[in-house]
Amino acid sequence: MSRQKYVPNPRDAVNARLALLLVLGVIVFAVAQVPVHALTSYSFQVGAWGDSGSIGNRGVQADIQTIIQPLQSSDLVNAFWVGTNLQGGSFVQFGYEATNEISCNLGYQTANIVSPNCSGFDQQFVPSKPVWFYQYWPSTRVQTFYFGMGQDGSAGVNGTWNTYTIQPSQNGNWQFIMNGQMVGNLNVPAVPSISVAYMEAEKVSDTATTGPLGPVEFRNLSYYTGSSWQYVNSLSVLRSCGVGMLCANFPFGVTAIANNDILAGSNQQSLNNNAMLTSGGIAPSTSLDVQNSSELTTLNETSLILPQFNQTSLLQQEIERAISTQQELNGSYQVTLVIPSIINVTVDGVEVGSGPVLQLQLSQGIHTISVPAQIQLNGTTVQFAGWVDASGLAMGQSTITIDFTANLVMQANYRPVWST
Numbered sequence: 001m002s003r004q005k006y007v008p009n010p011r012d013a014v015n016a017r018l019a020l021l022l023v024l025g026v027i028v029f030a031v032a033q034v035p036v037h038a039l040t041s042y043s044f045q046v047g048a049w050g051d052s053g054s055i056g057n058r059g060v061q062a063d064i065q066t067i068i069q070p071l072q073s074s075d076l077v078n079a080f081w082v083g084t085n086l087q088g089g090s091f092v093q094f095g096y097e098a099t100n101e102i103s104c105n106l107g108y109q110t111a112n113i114v115s116p117n118c119s120g121f122d123q124q125f126v127p128s129k130p131v132w133f134y135q136y137w138p139s140t141r142v143q144t145f146y147f148g149m150g151q152d153g154s155a156g157v158n159g160t161w162n163t164y165t166i167q168p169s170q171n172g173n174w175q176f177i178m179n180g181q182m183v184g185n186l187n188v189p190a191v192p193s194i195s196v197a198y199m200e201a202e203k204v205s206d207t208a209t210t211g212p213l214g215p216v217e218f219r220n221l222s223y224y225t226g227s228s229w230q231y232v233n234s235l236s237v238l239r240s241c242g243v244g245m246l247c248a249n250f251p252f253g254v255t256a257i258a259n260n261d262i263l264a265g266s267n268q269q270s271l272n273n274n275a276m277l278t279s280g281g282i283a284p285s286t287s288l289d290v291q292n293s294s295e296l297t298t299l300n301e302t303s304l305i306l307p308q309f310n311q312t313s314l315l316q317q318e319i320e321r322a323i324s325t326q327q328e329l330n331g332s333y334q335v336t337l338v339i340p341s342i343i344n345v346t347v348d349g350v351e352v353g354s355g356p357v358l359q360l361q362l363s364q365g366i367h368t369i370s371v372p373a374q375i376q377l378n379g380t381t382v383q384f385a386g387w388v389d390a391s392g393l394a395m396g397q398s399t400i401t402i403d404f405t406a407n408l409v410m411q412a413n414y415r416p417v418w419s420t
Contacts, residue, residue, distance in 0.1 A: 042204070042205050042206070042207060042208050042210070042241075043202070043203070043204050043205075043241060044202060044203045044204075044205075044210070044213070044240075044241055044250060044251065044252055045200050045201075045202045045238065045239070045240045045241070046200060046201055046202075046213075046238060046239050046240075046250075046252045046253060046254050046264050046265065046268075047198060047199050047200025047201055047218065047238040047254060047262070047264045048198060048199055048200070048218070048221065048235040048236065048237065048238050048254060048262050048264070048277055049196050049197075049198045049235065049236045049237075049238050049274070050196040050197040050198060050221050050223065050232035050233075050234075050235065050280070051196065051232050051233045051234045051235075051236075051280065052196060053230070053232070053233055054084075054193070054196045054197040054223040054230075054232055055193060055194070055195060055196055056192045056193060056194075057084060057192065057193045057197055057223035057224055057225065058167070058168055058190060058192055058193075058223075058224045058225065058226045059165070059166050059167030059168060059190070059223065059224030059229075060082050060083065060084045060165075060166050060193075060197040060198075060221070060222070060223050060224070061082065061163065061164065061165040061166070061167075061220070061221075061222045061223070061224070061229065062082035062163070062164060062199045062218055062219070062220060062221045062222070063161055063162070063163050063164075063218070063219045063220045063283075064080050064081070064082070064095055064096065064161075064162060064164060064199070064216065064217075064218050065159065065160070065161050065162075065216055065217045065218075066096060066130060066155045066156045066157070066158065066159065066160040066161075066162065067158060067159075067214050067215075067216050068098070068127070068128055068130060068157070068158040068388075069098070069127070069211075069212055069214070070127055070128075070211070071098065071099070071100055071127045071211055072205075072210065072211030074205050074206040074207045074209075074210065074211070075203060075204070075205045075206075075210055075211045076099065076204040076205060076206065077097055077098065077099040077202075077203070077204050078097065078098045078099075078127075078201070078202070078203050078213055078214070079095060079096070079097035079098075079133070079201070079202050079203075080095050080096055080097070080200070080201050080202075080214070080216045080218070080264075081093045081094060081095025081096070081097075081133075081164065081199070081200065081202075082094060082095060082164050082166070082197070082198070082199040082218075082221065083095075083166070083197075083198060083199075083200075084166075084193040084195055084196070084197050084198065084223075085140070085193060085194055085195035086191050086192070086193050086194060087191045087192055087193070087194050088138075088139075088191060089138075089139045089140060089141065090136065090137055090138050090139060090140070090191070091135075091136070091137040091140050092134075092135070092136045092137075092166055092174060093134065093135050093166075094132070094133075094134040094164045094165070094166045094176045094178075095132070095133065095164050096130045096131060096132050096133065096154075096155035096162070096164075097130060097131065097133050097149075098127040098128075098130040099125050099127065100125065100126055100127055101124075101125055102122060102123070102124050102125070103122070103123060103125060103149070104116050104118035104120055104121070104122060104123070105120040105121060105122075105123040105148065105149040105150075106118070106119050106120025106121075106147070106148045106149070106184075107119050107120060107146075107147060108144075108145075108146050108147075109143075109144060109145050109146075109147065110144050111142050111143040111144045112143070116147075120148075123149070123151075123152075125149070125152070126152070129152040129153040130153070130154075130155040131149050131150040131151065131152065131153070131154045131155055132149070132150040132154050132155055132162070132164070132178055132183060133147065133148065133149045133150070134147065134148050134166075134176040134183075134184050135147045135148075136174060136186055136188055138188075146186055146188070148176070148183075148184040150183060154183075157388060158386070158388035158413075159385070159386070159388055159411070159413045162178055162179055163178070163179050163180070163220075164176075164177075164178060165177040165178070167190075167224050168190035168224075169185060169190075172189055172190055173185060173186055173187055173188055173189060173190060174186045174188050174190045193223075196232075197221055197222070197223040197232060198221075198238055199218045199221050199262075200238050200264065201213055201214055201215070201216050201218075201252070201264040201265045203252070208249060208251075210251060212265070212266040213251075213252050213264075213265035213266050214263070214264065214265030214266060215255075215263040215264055215265035215266055215267060215268055216263070216264060216265055217257065217261070217262070217263050218261075218262050218263075218264060219257075219260055219261040219262070219283035220260055220261075220282060220283050221235065221260060221280070231260060231280050231281050231282055232260065232280040233279065233280040233281075234276065234277075234278070234279050234280050235256070235260060235262060235276075235277040235278050235279075235280060236274050236275060236276050236277055237254055237271045237272060237273055237274060237275040237276075237277055238254070238273065239253075239254070239271065239272070239273040240273065250270065251266070252264070252265050252266060252268065253265075253267075253268035253269045253270040253271060254268050254269065254271060254277065255268045255269050256277045256278035257283075258278065258283055259278055259279045259280060259281050259282070259283060260278065260279070260280045260281055260282065260283045261278070261283035262277060262278070332361040332362055332363050332364070333361070333362055333363075333364065333404050333405075333406060333407050333408065334359060334360070334361060334407045334408075335359070335360045335361075335362050335369075335404070335407070335408050335409075335410075336357065336358070336359050336360075336407075336408070336409045336410070337355070337357070337358040337359075337360070337369070337409075337410055337411075337412065338355065338356065338357055338409070338410070338411040338412070339354065339355035339356065339357075339358060339371065339411070339412040340355050340356065340412070340414060341354055341355045341356050342354065342375070342377070343355060343371050343372060343375070343412065343414070344371070344372070345358055345369065345370070345371055346369075346370045346371075347360065347362070347367055347368070347369055347370075348367055348368055349368070355412075362404055363404075364404055364405060365403065365404060366401060366402070366403050366404075367401070367402060367404060368399060368400070368401045368402075369399070369400055369401075369402065369410075370398060370399040370400075371384060371398050371399075371412050372384065372398065373398040375414075382414050382415070383414065383415060384398040384412070384413070384414055385413040385414055385415045386413050387400060387410050387411065387412055387413070388410065388411050388413065398412075
């Protein structure tokens with residue numbers, strides 16, 4: 001992934017971000033050569049290739065979980081996407097990114113020209129509000145490409161699952177569909193791929209010592225045959241770094257969670273490119289029936305147990321309600337916890353109830369809130385996956401201590417743990 005900055009950056013991020021995609025665009029076949037150009041930054045890509053059956057595809061799709069995390073000062077962008085290399089040397093990708101820049105959000109970038117032909121508008125992007133993005137490069141060997149980016153927060157709050165789809169429209173041009181809704185299209189003929197489908201996490205940084213990259217979960221990599229969608233039959237390791245870099249110092253990795261389900265980025269296994277990861281098909285975490293409650297119809301996704309949490313509508317309602325009542329009540333603050341129904345909450349060592357929405361009044365000062373780190377549900381281990389507050393700030397421990405000085409809304413995320 002790469003997009004030239006609308007406002008030039010003194011760190012010369014332009015060439016670095018362009019270089020990143022050009023590296024990726026030619027690593028599908030070992031005989032391809034990376035174009036020669038100057039690099040001012042470090043680029044890392046890690047994820048999974050689909051199997052050879054996806055070569056010749058006419059579209060690709062994957063589910064990608066949104067993770068919100070800060071960028072270090074040396075980091076230019078974190079991006080997570082699905083893509084494929086096309087006949088004629090072109091390339092297409094779609095996913096979400098976190099960056100800190102002012103850029104045009106829709107247009108056409110011409111090689112060696114600083115400012116793009118902008119058909120959108122100048123937009124400030126911040127890491128705490130990741131956005132969907134797409135790019136189409138007519139040739140990976142020429143730094144010219146079409147691009148589009150969503151509005152602030154368009155990739156959702158922390159823990160949100162989105163399905164990113166690239167496929168032909170009825171008139172045979174490329175369109176970009178997020179969760180069933182078209183967010184962009186190009187007047188460019190959709191041609192078959194010359195590569196497998198793939199999905200990846202990537203980072204561009206000014207230094208080899210980077211900040212964290214997720215890890216982010218990807219699942220259900222699939223491809224369009226021209227008449228139907230097919231899941232890939234297997235996943236293998238995608239691992240690449242920029243021109244002139246020593247991949248031995250590669251800081252990121254990838255781990256198979258289950259069939260067609262991976263974690264890519266920080267604190268994952270360091271495996272060789274093309275090593276077998278896992279089989280394909282539909283990821284088990286996509287749907288698991290449970291019977292414990294009339295409310296628990298599906299252990300859906302890998303976020304929260306209640307299906308409505310997948311749209312984050314319940315969390316958003318509670319955030320809006322809290323904003324409208326920010327004043328303290330009788331010297332205390334309102335704390336709203338959005339949690340699965342079967343999860344019991346303790347505050348300062350005392351059990352106070354369960355979800356899906358638990359509202360408490362806590363006095364100003366320090367309090368400790370705790371939920372189980374792990375539970376068993378119908379023989380499946382369900383593991384705590386982090387707290388997130390209304391600002392998108394993530395907290396990774398199931399027991400947290402907070403100094404309350406205002407009303408607060410928090411969501412507890414859980415996910416099933418699958419053996420591979």
